[in-house]
Amino acid sequence: MSKTVSKSDLARAVAEEMGWNITVTTRAVDALFARIKAEAEAGNSVNIAGFGRFREKVRAARTARNPQTGAPVEVAESRAVSFKPAKPKS
Template sequence: MNKSDLIARIAEELGRPKTETEAFVNSLIGQIGKALGAGESVVLPGFGTFETRSRAARTGRNPQTGATIEIAASKVPAFKPGAVLKKSVSGG
């Protein structure tokens, strides 16, 4: 399923126009991104938690040349699924 499919399914389920549903989905994604950018986590009970994780600086290797390179520390988005989501995926 891609974003368009998701929007179509939500619009059909709620009986709302696709344009209105698309605006909602875009807003939701934007607000999650803004919260993560501000260092906050987003908790959706039963579904999961969006958070940022820190990656330490490390040494890597260029696969083409074999040269050693330094990879800078960074923050990356992460998702931790909730119990209800885990159960629905495992068929429970």
């Protein structure tokens, strides 16, 4: 059974492994994720060798249907940061 790992779990594990203060490690993890998000939102691709790639994905505007009434609904263009994992080494 898989476990969900939170950002604070990651920070705690890194702090333990490195022998660092948990507060400083949490700030470092927060800063890392914020920088990845900012770079991707600026249109840059963030590639981490052996891990994966983060980039902004644009979903085009479209016409959808309300499932209850069947009436057409305009859905605006949206943007989100996406992640593509690196291929595993054979």
